[in-house]
Amino acid sequence: MPQPPSGDPIQDAPRTGGGPRESAAGLPAVAHAMDMARKEMGVRRTALTLLRVNQHDGFDCPGCAWPEPDKPHTAEFCENGAKAVAEEATRHRVTPDFFERHPLSDLAGRSGYWLGKQGRLTTPMYLAEGDDRYRPVSWQRALELVAAELRAVDSPDEAVFYTSGRTSNEAAFLYQLFAREFGTNNLPDCSNMCHESSGSALGETIGVGKGSVLLEDLYRADLIVVAGQNPGTNHPRMLSALERAKKEGARIITVNPLPESGLRKFRNPQSPVGLAGGGTELTDLFLQIRLGGDQALFRMVSRLVLEAEGGTDEEFIAEHTHGFEAYAEAARAADWETTLRATGLTRPEIEAMARMVLESRATVVCWAMGLTQHKHSVPTIREIVNLLLLRGDIGRPGAGVCPVRGHSNVQGDRTMGIFERPAPAFLDALEKEFSFSPPREHGLDTVDSIRAMRDGRVRVFFAMGGNFVAASPDTAVTEDAVRRAALTVHVSTKLNRSHCVTGARALILPTLGRTERDGSGGREQFVTVEDSMGMVHASRGRLAPADRGLLSETAIVCRLARLVLGDRSATPWEEFERDYDLVRDRIARVVPGFEGFNERVRRPGGFALPHAPRDERRFPTATGKANFTAAPVEFPEVGEGRLLLQTLRSHDQYNTTIYGLDDRYRGVRGGRRVVMVNPDDAAGLGLADGDYVDLVSEWRDGVERRAPGFLVMHYPTARGCAAAYYPETNVLVPLDSTADVSNTPTSKSVVVRLEPAAAGAALPAP
Ligand SMILES: Nc1nc2c(c(=O)[nH]1)N[C@H]1C(S)=C(S)[C@@H](COP(=O)(O)OP(=O)(O)OC[C@H]3O[C@@H](n4cnc5c(=O)[nH]c(N)nc54)[C@H](O)[C@@H]3O)O[C@H]1N2
Ligand SMILES: Nc1nc2c(c(=O)[nH]1)N[C@H]1C(S)=C(S)[C@@H](COP(=O)(O)OP(=O)(O)OC[C@H]3O[C@@H](n4cnc5c(=O)[nH]c(N)nc54)[C@H](O)[C@@H]3O)O[C@H]1N2
Ligand SMILES: [Mo]
Numbered sequence: 001m002p003q004p005p006s007g008d009p010i011q012d013a014p015r016t017g018g019g020p021r022e023s024a025a026g027l028p029a030v031a032h033a034m035d036m037a038r039k040e041m042g043v044r045r046t047a048l049t050l051l052r053v054n055q056h057d058g059f060d061c062p063g064c065a066w067p068e069p070d071k072p073h074t075a076e077f078c079e080n081g082a083k084a085v086a087e088e089a090t091r092h093r094v095t096p097d098f099f100e101r102h103p104l105s106d107l108a109g110r111s112g113y114w115l116g117k118q119g120r121l122t123t124p125m126y127l128a129e130g131d132d133r134y135r136p137v138s139w140q141r142a143l144e145l146v147a148a149e150l151r152a153v154d155s156p157d158e159a160v161f162y163t164s165g166r167t168s169n170e171a172a173f174l175y176q177l178f179a180r181e182f183g184t185n186n187l188p189d190c191s192n193m194c195h196e197s198s199g200s201a202l203g204e205t206i207g208v209g210k211g212s213v214l215l216e217d218l219y220r221a222d223l224i225v226v227a228g229q230n231p232g233t234n235h236p237r238m239l240s241a242l243e244r245a246k247k248e249g250a251r252i253i254t255v256n257p258l259p260e261s262g263l264r265k266f267r268n269p270q271s272p273v274g275l276a277g278g279g280t281e282l283t284d285l286f287l288q289i290r291l292g293g294d295q296a297l298f299r300m301v302s303r304l305v306l307e308a309e310g311g312t313d314e315e316f317i318a319e320h321t322h323g324f325e326a327y328a329e330a331a332r333a334a335d336w337e338t339t340l341r342a343t344g345l346t347r348p349e350i351e352a353m354a355r356m357v358l359e360s361r362a363t364v365v366c367w368a369m370g371l372t373q374h375k376h377s378v379p380t381i382r383e384i385v386n387l388l389l390l391r392g393d394i395g396r397p398g399a400g401v402c403p404v405r406g407h408s409n410v411q412g413d414r415t416m417g418i419f420e421r422p423a424p425a426f427l428d429a430l431e432k433e434f435s436f437s438p439p440r441e442h443g444l445d446t447v448d449s450i451r452a453m454r455d456g457r458v459r460v461f462f463a464m465g466g467n468f469v470a471a472s473p474d475t476a477v478t479e480d481a482v483r484r485a486a487l488t489v490h491v492s493t494k495l496n497r498s499h500c501v502t503g504a505r506a507l508i509l510p511t512l513g514r515t516e517r518d519g520s521g522g523r524e525q526f527v528t529v530e531d532s533m534g535m536v537h538a539s540r541g542r543l544a545p546a547d548r549g550l551l552s553e554t555a556i557v558c559r560l561a562r563l564v565l566g567d568r569s570a571t572p573w574e575e576f577e578r579d580y581d582l583v584r585d586r587i588a589r590v591v592p593g594f595e596g597f598n599e600r601v602r603r604p605g606g607f608a609l610p611h612a613p614r615d616e617r618r619f620p621t622a623t624g625k626a627n628f629t630a631a632p633v634e635f636p637e638v639g640e641g642r643l644l645l646q647t648l649r650s651h652d653q654y655n656t657t658i659y660g661l662d663d664r665y666r667g668v669r670g671g672r673r674v675v676m677v678n679p680d681d682a683a684g685l686g687l688a689d690g691d692y693v694d695l696v697s698e699w700r701d702g703v704e705r706r707a708p709g710f711l712v713m714h715y716p717t718a719r720g721c722a723a724a725y726y727p728e729t730n731v732l733v734p735l736d737s738t739a740d741v742s743n744t745p746t747s748k749s750v751v752v753r754l755e756p757a758a759a760g761a762a763l764p765a766p
Contacts, residue, residue: 012661014671016689016713020259021665023279024232025079025239026267028664030275033082036659040090045543049085049515050077052542056604060539062088062166062514063654065405065532066235067215070605077269078236080651083659087494088513089543092119094495096136099125103132108500112470112727113658115495121510122547129504139551139559142507147563149460149487149505156183156439158459160449163189163418164466165407166514168527168539170583171553172409172416173591174576175464178561180417180427181436181569185443189418190466191410192446193473194369196742197377198403199414205385205627206613207620210411212400213364214533214608218245220398223360227255227294227384228370228748232262232665233651235368235404239266243280251360253353254283256370257291257646257718258676261665285352289343291644291721292636292749294371295380296342297350299633302331302387304354311358313392320617320626321389327628331386334633342635344718362398363391368406369648373747377739379631386628394626395617405532406655408514412530415591415609420445429590435570446472447743450735453481461503462489464553465511467496470656473733473745474705491556493546496656511553516541518552521578525552528584528601530609536594537606554580636749638720642698643681646748647726647733656727663725668713675754676715676723685754689714692757695724697732697750705732709757722752 037046052058054068063084098118104127107115124142125134137145153159161179163172179187191199199209206212218224218241231238239262242252254263263283268274289297305311306328317324336347343350357363365384371377385394385401393399405411417426420443427438444452450472452458461468461482472478482488485503492499493513499506512518518525518541526540551559558577561569576583581598588597593609600607612618619626638644649655650663650672662669666676675695677687687693691712697705707729717723726747737746 012671012673014674014711015669016667016674016711018667019716021261021667023265023267024262024665025236025269025274026279027275029079030077030269032664033079036083037086040086040092042091045089045091048542049089050082053081053085057540059514059541060408060529060537061085062408064235065408065411066237067531067533067535069215080233080236084654085515087116087654087657087659089515090119092117093546094118094121096123096125099134104134104500105132112497112656113661115497116657118495120494120546121492121508123510123549125508127502127506134506134508142509143560143563145505145507146460146462146487146489146560150182150564153459157186157443158457159184160186160188160444160452160458160461162446162449162461162463162466162468163187163413164464165190165410165413167409167413167464167553168529169409169412169416169536169587170527170580171464171557172413172418173587174554174557174561174583176417177430177434177571178557178565180430180438181434181561181565181571183439185420185422185439185441186449187418187420187443188446188449189410189413190407190471191414192743193471193745193747194406194410195372195403196744197372197739198367198381200742201378201381201385202401202403204621205382205629206394206401208611208613210534210611211402211532212394212611212614213402215241217398217400218242218250218364219248221245221250221362221364222398223251223253223356223363225253225255225363225365226263227365227367229366229368229404230260230262230648231404232260232266234406234649236262238404239282240268240270242266242282243268246280246282251284251356252282253285253287253356255287255289255294255297257289257721258723259286259288259716285356287345287349287353288718289345290718291646292374292376293343295376295383296339296633296635297345298380298383298387299331299334300336300339300350301354301357302383302390303334304351305357305387305390306331308358312390316392317389320619321628322623322625323628323630327386327630330630338633342633344720357387357391362396363388363393364398364400364402366402366404368404370748373739373744374749375636375737375739375746376634377744378741379629379634382629382631389626389628395613400614403532409529411532411534412528412536415530416587433586433590445743447735447738447745450478450481453484456484459486460489461485461487463498464491467498467656469501470497470727470730473730473747474735475731477735491553494657509556510547510550511556512541512545512550514539514541515543516545517543520552520555520580523579525580527580534609534611535606536601536609538601554583638751641685642751642753643677643722644720645695645722645724645729645732645750645752647729647750648723650725653725666715671711672725672728673710674713674724675710676713676717678717678719678721679714681719682712682714687712687754693754694757695729695732695752696755697734697752699734699737699751701734701736703734705734707731712754
């Protein structure tokens with residue numbers, strides 16, 4: 001285990017207690033955000049940025065993908081949005097002399113938290129083979145190094161082009177175009193680890209792999225189910241929408257193994273009452289489900305709907321769906337014994353949910369990682385669709401599916417073609433527009449890229465943002481795999497673990513963030529993004545770039561493409577770098593729904609992409625109808641003395657970026673190596689609150705995966721289930737443990753045993 005090198009001031013010494021907090025947001029949220037903003041940005045930059053977040057003439061928040069309301073509040077305020085902005089707009093800088101002081105061996109022993117706190121990257125840096133330090137290089141030289149390595153591959157499929165979900169539409173479109181002109185569909189992205197299961201399930205059942213509701217639909221809903229999601233931390237502005245929905249008469253069911261603060265009571269920081277007062281009770285019915293029990297729950301609710309007089313929308317089913325009979329038969333066969341075992345709920349609780357569904361004339365189901373990161377995630381999400389189809393709850397106001405996306409432009413990146421399995425129609429359109437033959441064979445997703453690297457089949461790993469080695473599963477396996485590449489390249493705003501675990505050679509290419517002015521080609525450019533509800537709008541940074549030498553992601557792609565492709569490419573890369581309008585004109589001709597892109601995106605608020613099921617109850621599936629699917633019910637079963645572990649986010653992090661060491665809403669302070677265990681389970685295992693344990697994951701390959709030194713915290717999670725933070729626990733997630741169909745790592749479903757921690761064992765740096 002690497003020990004924190006001396007001089008690292010950060011100690012992971014968690015203090016816990018008090019259990020889940022009653023309410024979320026309110027004044028403390030504002031105070032915490034302002035504290036971090038002031039420390040990172042200072043007063044002037046705080047004002048310049050925080051007043052501009054999510055305004056029509058400002059920049060899109062680099063936090064989450066939750067949509068902006070039509071008339072944004074002057075400070076469309078959200079604690080974690082403010083923290084995301086502060087993290088990016090920090091005044092701290094990582095300059096070449098930083099790398100002079102910190103050789104790679106030093107950086108490799110530092111924590112992700114420490115690395116991130118060093119500030120914004122300013123200069124392209126190169127790690128030569130056998131060298132122990134990154135050294136500054138010019139942009140030209142850096143890009144030539146990448147080009148040389150890309151020219152040396154035996155096949156274009158020896159290169160992998162990863163994307164994290166902050167990349168703008170313009171940069172993403174050009175990036176996938178470059179990869180495909182180069183000759184590969186190896187375009188894995190963070191979505192492979194995130195909402196891939198949603199896309200797979202929705203594409204097959206309703207014909208569009210995206211959510212079918214707009215913000216107005218939430219306000220019109222009678223019932224909103226929030227399953228497998230912690231919006232108080234990860235999508236705080238969603239709580240304002242839920243509050244408004246409630247005021248307009250909606251009821252809310254929360255399905256979660258944890259009682260998450262924001263979903264209980266919300267104190268709206270936009271309103272004086274919310275700031276100081278008691279707040280709004282959001283949840284009407286809380287179902288404390290076992291991890292992975294959701295498919296069984298929704299199946300039983302469907303049975304109860306089928307059994308109720310007039311419970312189904314027969315007209316809708318007859319006109320718009322396929323496969324009803326087979327599904328109805330499967331749902332009628334749902335048995336209570338299995339359902340109660342899978343869910344850990346009681347029969348009256350499930351009957352209460354069914355009653356609320358039956359009383360609702362329009363239901364929306366929202367979900368996030370709690371549903372997408374299980375082995376049976378795709379059938380689970382299909383089951384949600386089944387229930388909504390029974391009720392005719394897709395394609396009418398106030399009803400539909402609402403997968404809540406993570407990264408602020410992860411949905412847009414996919415729309416732009418960041419996908420290892422592109423649709424033939426998309427490739428046809430590219431071929432026609434850019435006069436080349438795109439590769440037709442499917443490429444590698446995230447997990448398959450790791451396997452290919454492990455097996456020595458990848459020469460160049462290129463990442464447009466993100467933190468691949470820390471975000472991916474099976475940390476030890478992934479790190480060894482990445483080390484086998486000849487060259488690893490990261491286009492990044494901040495230092496992270498992926499810069500410390502490298503191929504034989506490595507490059508760091510620093511880039512602009514959302515908050516900054518993009519002056520590519522000597523003129524002020526703007527970019528565009530698509531939110532979780534398919535709204536596309538412009539984003540314009542206002543701050544001076546963190547360093548004069550920074551290039552935008554778009555510029556980096558254009559320059560690299562010219563160098564690598566040369567005369568092979570008829571694409572006007574140089575012009576694209578100078579004028580993003582030209583890129584948007586091409587997107588308009590290639591991607592359906594973007595007609596008149598340049599004109600429409602300049603209107604305040606942008607525009608909505610078409611969505612056939614939502615707009616016209618048309619379902620572009622293989623059958624031409626919305627498909628019922630009757631998969632067998634699955635749920636994880638865990639042996640005696642074992643727990644099922646979910647790996648999740650604290651209130652003080654953005655994925656692998658750690659803002660701080662507290663998780664205020666769960667009563668954790670000053671550390672992250674904490675495992676939440678139900679007191680009854682802890683008693684059964686002979687563990688007291690405050691004991692230290694190692695988490696050891698058990699998987700059928702028999703390999704021992706161990707995360708040492710976690711503090712046991714008694715916590716009211718569902719029986720048999722435990723929770724601990726990601727990415728510290730990624731070592732425990734086996735690479736081959738993935739969701740059927742979507743291949744998403746099962747980050748919410750890891751079988752573990754808890755062993756007493758060895759006394760005095762060295763812990764990884766926090
Ligand atoms: N501040 C902040 N904002 C973020 C992020 C961040 O790290 N920090 N990350 C962004 C990204 S990329 C994403 S994808 C989203 C993630 O947003 P979330 O999905 O809210 O993130 P997690 O912390 O993984 O929380 C998972 C939730 O699902 C519950 N859950 C786990 N397993 C199950 C299950 O089997 N059934 C049910 N019903 N519930 C379950 C957990 O208890 C928890 O409440 O947030 C985005 N926004
Ligand atoms: N165990 C476990 N693993 C998980 C998850 C889980 O719940 N549990 N969640 C999964 C999910 S949902 C996701 S989305 C992935 C996240 O995977 P990634 O998207 O790969 O990871 P992030 O931590 O979001 O990436 C942070 C880095 O992005 C860079 N960055 C930030 N802004 C910009 C920008 O504007 N441009 C560029 N070029 N770089 C930028 C910074 O250098 C920063 O260090 O992790 C997945 N991994
Ligand atoms: Mo995500």
